[in-house]
């Protein structure tokens with residue numbers, strides 16, 4: 161991570177329903193990277209927002225009997241509220257229905273790519289859920305492989321983008337890691353997709369099919385941009401493209417696009433091709449996380465296992481939810497959330513591990529009537545192992561390092577037996593303990609910001625006292 165700047169984006173979710181724990185996973189991962197980078201003193205920008213111009217939103221609004229704008233306003237707010245619910249420290253929550261902030265930039269992008277854009281009549285099988293055309297043999301029993309729903313036969317004249325033209329260039333950029341895709345498995349998947357041959361793809365739809373919702377194609381009021389063309393453009397318009405060139409120049413290219421595996425093709429193939437066509441620099445890397453299931457099942461309304469982060473946070477607190485998502489689901493892998501597993505991890509690592517150590521040490525300091533001001537403090541910084549783990553988004557490994565440290569401090573106490581030593585010797589032991597605890601709080605800051613702050617406050621005195629347990633045991 162260089163000292164210059166760090167621009168990271170989460171995917172920009174459709175806001176046709178309230179956020180569930182699957183998006184919370186991505187939000188928390190992005191948040192750790194942003195907080196870590198800020199803690200290192202790097203100028204940082206974390207972008208998230210709402211992808212509002214999709215047909216999905218139009219359909220959800222029709223079903224709910226409200227206007228599309230009203231539906232977007234309602235759910236966009238719920239996504240934006242993750243700031244306080246999860247301590248999701250985004251710099252900007254961008255909404256693509258904003259004509260003022262979004263349209264000028266994506267229309268500019270379209271015009272710059274115009275040499276690769278052409279119009280042709282087209283017939284295809286479309287899944288509104290995916291906002292994607294499928295070929296017949298990609299379908300399973302004639303249905304969308306992702307949603308298991310019927311696809312629509314669409315027949316109209318649309319604008320197309322010459323994706324095929326960029327096939328070999330994309331392959332080279334990805335192979336050489338100039339556009340880095342992590343993990344390796346996802347990189348291979350993209351290369352495999354490109355190797356099958358890239359086809360030009362439709363980037364607009366008729367105003368009628370779009371129901372008048374979305375960004376107008378420049379110079380053709382009868383066509384609306386394909387939602388992915390405008391949604392990917394949020395990564396540019398969200399930092400001022402088309403409205404604030406100075407801001408845009410400061411932040412682009414993105415250091416990391418953080419996404420789920422389901423939208424890899426759009427980010428690793430369509431998006432860089434559009435940027436190449438427009439003559440804009442490519443993002444540096446795309447990090448791809450897996451899917452989260454709940455109690456072993458795909459998260460879905462029909463299964464009835466949709467878990468909302470606010471409900472968990474109300475019951476267990478913010479940091480335990482963050483901890484579970486970061487610790488129990490190694491980046492890039494699929495993972496499962498269940499209350500049973502959650503409570504098991506909570507009790508073992510938070511109530512017993514961290515919480516127990518903090519209360520043990522603070523009691524020792526209280527008994528010995530220690531003035532916080534009399535303790536000589538060491539300078540705190542991240543260890544190279546921890547930095548390496550975080551910078552590669554290996555959050556579970558990073559947390560393992562911190563918990564090894566927690567265990568080491570416990571062992572230190574067992575070895576030194578401070579309750580048995582004389583006045584003179586105990587000062588050194590207590591000073592060591594305060595510094596070790598503060599080191600742990602420092603390392604935890606990107607992961608568990610609230611807990612880190614509580615510990616730091618507790619140990620900054622004036623007297624260091626024991627307080628209520630940080631994480632009461634769940635029975």
Ligand SMILES: [Zn+2]
Pocket residue numbers: 287288289290291304305306307308
């Ligand atoms: Zn689908």
